[in-house]
Amino acid sequence: MRRIPLSAPDLGPDDRARLIQTFDDGWVSSAGPVVEAFEQAFADHVGLAHATATSSGTAALHLALHMLDLKPGDAVIAPTLTFIGGVAPIVHAGARPLFVDSSPDDWNLDPALLDAAFAKARTEGLTVRAIVPADLYGQGCDIGAIGAVAASHGVPVILDSAEAVGAMVGGRHAGHGASAAGFSFNGNKIITTGGGGMLASDDGALIARARSLAAAARIPAVHYEHAEVGFNYRMLSLSAALGLSQLPTLEAKVNRRRAIFDHYRGRLGGRYGVDFAPEAPGRRHTRWLSVMVMDREITGVSPERLRLALAAADIEARPVWKPMHLQPAFRDAPVLQNGVAETLFAGGLCLPSGSSLTGADIDRVCDVIEATLDA
């Protein structure tokens, strides 16, 4: 039986053709029309006015944070329950992360804790300069509520929408409502460019500066003039070619991931002590990953035992993100908790969710889970 991976790239003949055409046209580096075409297509798709393509989602978020000109003594509020890709750039940009726990309604940064987080920063002698919420597992955060608190404190929101390409919040694509949003096309995300990201915004000046910073901040002059110090963060044309062929398949891939989630929930959701990630009203969760949560007191089975049983059947599952405040790298970071992140880490398991998985694959996963829970 074949291995069932967590979230493999879903590539087809159109992707191959586009890649080879771009190669044959001689566009392999960042130069040429292909990157720009992908930027325009992506901006059009999500309905944001401007976008600049980057070598990764982390790089996109780093550019946005770099432009805030952060200083020692500055803090940036981030969710503790997330992947480090939205948090590392806070440190690289010269500030300290202040971690805030999740809402049980959507698992994202809890707006109800934000005022207390600003107060905590003050008692620690830190100045909050921005909020970087994440759209976890494919569900947009409550950007309206988070944006309102940010505005009341006079700080911008930089949105880590890396996991939420294709998600909707109140009828708009994830990424709206912030100063800028970073997206990821890493190999495990819903659509992929191999590796890559995008910074998108309605603010044309912000994206123009990010685009310049990503290309070593070269002022157009034959001798390369630099008024500031930039990065080498541009996306390659070969990646952008895949982006152009993958983007039209996004809706179908989201629908497939949602169907996979419904398949899991249909078979396993009725069990006492087993639950699945919520979808908040007014949002379209992409179900980038299908996440199951177990109450160990009731099931008597830990997520780790279940993960090992799946691994023995050549099926890849992963724990929910280990909260940032539990990471050795952030042992000294301030954190504001309500217990949700630690509960989800203790009970959650991410199940195989790739859009190329078949119904038979999902049944095979469910068979192992049922057998383990019934053992």
Ligand SMILES: *Cc1c(COP(=O)(O)O)cnc(C)c1O
């Ligand atoms: C994938 C991801 C990123 C960015 O990842 P890259 O691999 O740098 O493209 C950032 N934040 C979160 C929450 C992610 O899942």
